């Protein structure tokens with residue numbers, strides 16, 4: 001199938017219904033100003049924002065919640081009741097799926113506690129969570145903007161990092177990417193997303209108060225572009241299902257728009273008239289597939305095959321592939337991590 005529509009959006013957002021500083025209308029206006037078309041609000045253990053779900057000024061507002069025990073946070077989507085956070089991760093993940101929902105493991109690789117945040121890492125990376133149930137997959141927040149930034153915050157650099165936040169970013173951790181690749185290689189298909197983890201906290205500063213970071217600013221950073229065959233529907237329930245389906249199937253890529261937007265990249269595998277892109281599985285003959293990529297900017301691009309770099313180039317790539325595996329694209333601008341796609345899967349029929 002061809003996906004001719006690309007919809008930028010953001011997820012992992014906190015509002016005044018938990019510890020964010022913005023109301024849903026304010027957050028929605030910030031998303032609109034940043035050019036986003038969909039946002040997913042995930043307040044801590046609360047679905048209080050649900051009455052606001054729907055289309056507002058061209059932005060589809062979806063309301064899920066973040067399950068937040070002391071460690072092991074999980075973004076629960078498509079459930080209509082708050083899931084009790086006082087359970088073991090395996091139990092609350094099971095409950096989300098038993099209720100017909102699905103979810104995303106949040107900021108899995110936090111390591112540092114600073115004055116600004118506790119460490120909320122995902123403790124048990126062997127938990128039987130990243131495993132599709134009833135066709136519903138699990139996602140991994142491959143890059144969490146706040147987590148990345150706060151991990152690099154020290155008392156000496158804190159004011160510098162407030163004003164030049166890009167200094168505090170280093171991208172997804174190598175361990176998270178390796179975990180993601182391992183899951184997909186073992187057949188536990190796991191989709192990847194970027195989360196802004198927006199709070200717009202008001203923090204005291206020597207001169208008064210700073211807001212870390214305003215929603216409008218954050219919405220110009222980690223953006224998930226969804227690939228859709230049809231435009232988002234005017235009926236918000238149908239449109240919400242379109243967003244969930246595209247996320248779950250891994251028909252998306254994430255970009256840090258601080259280093260440039262990427263509205264129309266190509267990443268495809270072709271063999272004759274067969275055509276595959278992110279989220280697709282190419283099966284069939286051992287005839288090679290031609291992988292091509294174009295990220296539309298002079299970025300350093302790498303094709304990652306089963307967790308290792310297979311080939312690299314500037315802006316474009318072409319590579320013939322005859323091996324089964326998990327193939328995804330990464331791109332860097334000025335040495336900084338910029339773009340990560342979900343994989344194309346290659347499976348071969350046994351002769």
Ligand SMILES: [Zn+2]
Nearest residue numbers: 066073106120
């Ligand atoms: Zn969290």
Ligand SMILES: [Zn+2]
Nearest residue numbers: 012014066197
């Ligand atoms: Zn959060």
